Amino acid sequence: MILAVLFANSEGNILVERFNGVPAEERLHWRSFLVKLGADNLKGVKNEELLVASHKSVYIVYTVLGDVSIFVVGKDEYDELALAEVIFAITSAVKDACGKIPTERLFLDKYGKICLCLDEIVWKGLLENTEKDRIRRLVRLKPPNEF
């Protein structure tokens, strides 16, 4: 299960948070935990360089893309390698939606499109699509190329 996908800006404010199977009372804890993890480790990290951590039996893969930090949390079959796949799909879709590495402003401008991309990538905690071209077509309700 992919427990959470979270986007924050460089000051640690949440831009997007989507939880699956995490009780409401634990969400705040996760949010602050992830933001702190980012603040401690993401300084000076190159765009899209993946960082990884584990907390109890849960894995976290996170990275930075322009002004935006991205965190993906998973457990069981979604271990660090599966999450790396998820976050790769997310970063390439975000870059594709924004046309370049996003600033916070650009990210917010393309907010609706990014939400649609996320909807195609993660559905209720399961990975659904991974390729950016396919995702780009799907959010426009176009069938994928290979079809």
Added chain:
Amino acid sequence: MAQPLVKKDDDRDDEAEYSPFLGIEKGAVLQEARVFNDPQLDPRRCSQVITKLLYLLNQGETFTKIEATEVFFAVTKLFQSRDIGLRRMVYLMIKELSPSADEVIIVTSSLMKDMTSKTDMYRANAIRVLCRITDGTLLTQIERYLKQAIVDKNPVVASAALVSGIHLLETTPEIVKRWSNEVQEAVQSRAALVQFHALALLHQIRQNDRLAVSKLVTSLTRGTVRSPLAQCLLIRYTTQVIREAATTQTGDRPFYDFLESCLRHKAEMVIFEAARAITELNGVTNRELTPAITVLQLFLSSSKPVLRFAAVRTLNKVAMTHPMAVTNCNIDMESLISDQNRSIATLAITTLLKTGNESSVDRLMKQITNFMSDIADEFKIVVVEAIRSLCLKFPLKYRSLMNFLSNILREEGGFEYKKAIVDSIVILIRDIPDAKENGLLHLCEFIEDCEFTYLSTQILHFLGTEGPKTSDPSKYIRYIYNRVHLENATVRAAAVSTLAKFGAMVDALKPRVFVLLRRCLYDGDDEVRDRATLYLNTVGSDGEVIETDKVVKDFLFGSLDIPLANIETSLKNYEPAEQPFDINSVPKEVKTQPLAEKKAPGKKPAGLGAPPSGPPSTVDAYEKLLSSIPEFSDFGKLFKSSAPVELTEAETEYAVNVVKHIFDRHVVFQYNCTNTIPEQLLENVTVIVDASEAEEFAEVASKPLRSLPYDSPGQIFGAFEKPEGVPAVGKFSNMLRFIVKEVDPTTGDVEDDGVEDEYQLEDLEVVAADYVMKVGVSNFRNAWESIGPDFERVDEYGLGPRESLAEAVSAVISLLGMQPCEGTEVVANNSRSHTCLLSGVFIGNVKVLVRLQFGIDGPKEVAMKLAVRSEDDNVSDMIHEIVASG
């Protein structure tokens, strides 16, 4: 550190000003959502408003029921628009709002229309939305379309239906299971993702059917799997098949060749999955491990942190069971100590600590010293624990390891970290005699500048126990007495006790210790003064060089073999009276968890795990209850009360469980009965006990229940006499007999006439474990030595084929009913042997200690060596009899 105030530069101001969501407010956005009702829809505007709503929801904002309903109804109007972009947004918005059952009906017709649309993408999205918001009844209506969609030519439609199936399996499994033919077909799909989703769903549908899973794995391992993701799933299912097959087959491991071939796959994900699967095989051999370790070693030097992390994490696990297999990777692992990602560095260090040999310890410690300064406390604790086990493994290296621990003890750190270091030093002092004096001095220096009261008092207590036994006890006195001047009252009181211990144990020091204790009589704190007074008056001889009386020593410093929780409750229950509080009346048994879970089946703890609440105090309650019944008043002191044993299935008309109370010459059964039928009142309720299969027991008293109304539990008692001090066993069959009277649940009126009826209960057994009380010891080795080998009995037993070593260990523990010590009830994964330490008190107040050594061989045959020490040879023999007859 406070950040200096920075003036925001102009660019940033501009950016903030133009943020599309600046100053966004829920109320305003909800107003804006009225555009959805316009007769002339503006798709662009509507999309913008939906984006704003999504932004609010993603920020954790919630809508009230009324707001959500209004937005939902407005959004459904947007189905009129033919704009594709807007339609995609509408699908997402409906999913986010997750409408309630009575609202769903509004959109189902639109969605069903889309689901049968000629536009593929409408179909795919409509399926996803419908499956998200649907319930069972609607699902049966659309099942036909979903089955078609699974085998749809368009992979997006097929995937949408398959992933929906995975989600629906949780809520309506009986419907989804009917789709297995279509899913089976989809597994053969040429589209990579469809195959992946189909494989996941098919496995979930058939996961309880071993044969089907095995067939699925066999066919796919021979066929083609198109995506790395599906290949990873296949590897996982294969290991499942291997695990289950291994219990029945011997010789060559099935499917190992498949796993090994996956190590040469082009996708890293697959290589890694296969390597991990191999390392986790039950009883994996070195020959099987080698190729997996080789690929993991390559990953250690990968440029991708995720791969390095995954590899080092797996190797760390392997090092626990097969340290020698990992030694080849040591050089690569050493270079990871300087890895930027601290999680990777910590894993590398702890792996190295497990695999390193004696000669590499010093070099390793040097590297770790540099590394410790820049990691967080949680990682440091892991390292400290690894160093502790390394030191126990190579006791000759204690000097450098102890020095390392004392150095890090002086540096900055939080409580948990410092506690881990102190605990480690204490364990090393206990287990490595040569390390004692050195370690005690390190601890003394630490308390000179320790900010944690808890740690100071623990160390002072430990110093009091170990310090007097050293060659020169006087050198510790200065550190201890300094505490009396410099610390808070809690630490001062602990220091006074420690000083007194030195005085009592080392006769030569007594006069000087007395001088110091007398100074404490003027302390500002009551407790400190009281302790000083107590010790000055009891340690005795007015401070002359004379040995302190053994009785006094035992009274003041002897170990308290009563659980503190029990003594606390007993003291709270004690009411001031003429009779003084009797410490012998405190129950000695460690309280066990009552059978509470059985009442709430299927309730799992949510989320990442909240701690379970502590057990209520039952022992004292039982004692009070029994002593209030005149028939049982002359049975003497209650030895032990068992946990409740259920005598009825869950959710039957009458719920009955029984608690066995063991006395020296008697056993009392307490039947706790609950009537769960509102229309009935039970009267004259008794339990008819047939003790024909319990020859040594004779019924002496019973106490029926006059009435048992609905949902208000009552107790029935039965008492049996048995030979004194003998652990008599037997089986009792039970029948509940009562008079039923009808009750009108609305008025509560009871009919006058009743009918006699009976209700069969399950049998009840008194077993040998009922005569052993769970009483733990703080240091098993000391306790074992102090009991001595006089009444030691050792024998070996074959336990036959067992599922696992852990299962065998827990079976023996529950057979003996004793308290596992020092966490030895936990068996490490894959281990071939295990030692378990148990302690308890046998009826008649005889201390018993048990050392169990288990070994398991290939076909799961478990052998056990049982060594018992007790204060009575009969008891040692009896423990062997329990095992031999169990």
